[in-house]
Amino acid sequence: MAKEITERSEDYSRWYNDIVKKAGLAEHSAVRGCMVIKPYGYAIWEKIQSQLDKMFKETGHVNAYFPLFIPKSFLSREAAHVEGFAKECAVVTHYRLMNGKDGEGIVVDPEAKLEEELIVRPTSETIIWNTYRDWINSYRDLPLLINQWANVVRWEMRTRLFLRTAEFLWQEGHTAHATEKEAIEEAQLMQRVYAEFAEQHMAMPVLQGSKSVNERFAGAVETYTIEALMQDGKALQAGTSHFLGQNFAKAFDVKFLNEKNQESYVWATSWGVSTRLMGALIMSHSDDDGLVLPPRLAPTQVVIVPIPKPSPAIIEVANRIKDGLGENGISIKVDLDEKKRPGFKFAEYEMMGIPVRIGIGMRDLEKGVVEIARRDTKEKKLIPVEDSVSYVVNLLEEIQQALFDRALQFRNEHISSADDWDQFVALLDDKGGFVSAHWDGTGETETRIKELTKATIRCIPNDQKQEEGICILSGNPSQGRVIFARAY
């Protein structure tokens, strides 16, 4: 099986597609730009969802559900928002089909035209803030800390499985606050929650910062982002959290009476991550033999394979280990299928990125040991049966940490500083990764840099140092370095 994967060094993009396909994660559907998330891919997404949902609830949020459709006029209410989202979207214009004339099949019933077109939500600020108007009257109704798990549609012309699809799954938090300070703190809190999830669960280090004006969410006053680095040296925006000011409250007339009985517009945030995280996860750790998953997000963490095939003694030991690991909350599969040979199974489980494989052979068993292999390094060890459970429990933690450490080292090796234009271009072309450089703070310069190099400002880092400098392109003064990269 492994042979069928294109090597990263040969064609990174094909390598990615091969893994998505051969590990059974997703595929293109009959509908342009829409993907089918296959059972194994969805099982990983469920692990992502469940952990994020827990973290959202621990920080005081609750879930709700708002309509799939947005009246066209709602999109126009917030000036910047409409520019960003009202362009490429799926428009519902009719609500009925009918039998056509002979041979035509079914056709759209021209009588059933909607008075106002409905847009399939590309994001839900407008419909949600239109709803919040009735929910918020007084400071006692605030804060409102609501999240939604949903599908959204953005009519992308060039799609890639998980990374950019017309329909994708995501969560979108939409919170309402009495003060500007509280809303900013909420947006920053969610940036930290995303960063913690990325680093602790996806084993994917991220830079935290805010976006330049050009890269801000359409309708936001400030966009906070987490930025990861893929193995090919390209950056990937993994999650964003927006401070929306009073923009949507003003657009939808959402006011409240404060404790002094004064009327004021409500302050807002929104924040989201999507099935794009699946793409980030795949590209962070996988290798030329297939997917590599961090143990915390692996639907099956351990697989036991009898060598060459099951015998009563092997099954007895397999079940004992299975029960022991189960008691430790570890998900495990015992593969007793006799139609497939061990070598085939090994390759299959490597492709699927199962973190730990336990091989149980008769000859090893006579010596009281089993063979424990880790997916990330391919290292194998013979471990006494009675120690195997505690060994595996520790090994899973070790793998989780090792994946993070390796990714962190790679990321840190790929943050470079450029002090002039030639150096900047050379770094992007020859080394890739993040490039820290001075920029004059204008959108014009940023646009020009993007046109010349395809690199964008990924973020103005949260820990940016105040430092006098000269913009790499314009030569104008700069107060600090920002992070550039070519990005997904």
Added chain:
Amino acid sequence: MAKEITERSEDYSRWYNDIVKKAGLAEHSAVRGCMVIKPYGYAIWEKIQSQLDKMFKETGHVNAYFPLFIPKSFLSREAAHVEGFAKECAVVTHYRLMNGKDGEGIVVDPEAKLEEELIVRPTSETIIWNTYRDWINSYRDLPLLINQWANVVRWEMRTRLFLRTAEFLWQEGHTAHATEKEAIEEAQLMQRVYAEFAEQHMAMPVLQGSKSVNERFAGAVETYTIEALMQDGKALQAGTSHFLGQNFAKAFDVKFLNEKNQESYVWATSWGVSTRLMGALIMSHSDDDGLVLPPRLAPTQVVIVPIPKPSPAIIEVANRIKDGLGENGISIKVDLDEKKRPGFKFAEYEMMGIPVRIGIGMRDLEKGVVEIARRDTKEKKLIPVEDSVSYVVNLLEEIQQALFDRALQFRNEHISSADDWDQFVALLDDKGGFVSAHWDGTGETETRIKELTKATIRCIPNDQKQEEGICILSGNPSQGRVIFARAY
């Protein structure tokens, strides 16, 4: 608060709407026919989802995700299916908006017309079976046991919150099998899973049976159903499971090679329950003071209210009970809000249907007792503090059982037998509920009965007795009784 609810005896339909609104479960949105599921309603739906998902996985199913959109031509492939689903649906015809001429705002870009219209899925058999064609080649690929949690849209003209909305949330299982027998067994298994969920978790007794031809799912060979009875004597179809024969396999050319290397079409099932269950849950148990929830589906199972307000001694006892209940896996809220008076809180938690309320007052505490009230019967008891945790643990089980027993008694009292037409009509008009009667087995008679009485055949019960009889309308011979009712 409770006063604000219309009494059931006065206007059952307004009573229902009042509860949905005042318990904060859902509301109508700005988009015709689409609802907003509010946080408390969504929290109950999450409990429903989580339990069902567990039961699906225990019976060998996995989750996946298929596209929101279905090409128009797909709907035409299965003749019965298109009749049932291609009529009232949301049709996407364009993929772009643009700035209109001055003053027009944004308008649909006429250039961006789709070659083939896309239908927002009303159900996913067609897109899924189109996908299964590539997934199934051999008997080794079978069975395929897949479920999807998703939103669907059916353009309903008359909508009611949860019971009938244009967009709703649901799960849809779609399985593929090598033999007819296995597919029928799967469809029947899922009927039993739904019945077990309804009875054990929703505390809602159901009749299990199959549908008449008229009431079958469009495209099914057999539809298995679970039918519940609401407090107003109307039936509610709570879940259906369909044996689809080879209809969709033939429509989408899904064949496999069996063990003898012979090619054959694949056998199919599909099965689903939706947010309609929320409506069934509300109407099964609630009363004129608000929602009544079975403990297994209550997001908060116990609330503690200090009387009249918190003191250190009260808080200490409250936290002790909270910890004790938490150790038993019970979800609990301690309400220390001093701005609201206990009477107000009592009414609020009754409205929300929280199964158990613990009142802690200083005078009671001096005697070492707390007041424990159950929502279903309103019964209150003084219980020694040290016994309160075990008392509540048992009480929650008792309430779960009591709700089921009460609903079962009501349901059993409302299954009547009719032996002639006048008796049939009188039972429907005067008593309501299920009416067991002979029917000649024809769709014509069934349609005529529906026209005359608004009653439909809810099911041909799984445990139907073979019994010679005379059809109540046509007088033609019948082999057994079927269950009629007016239904939601």
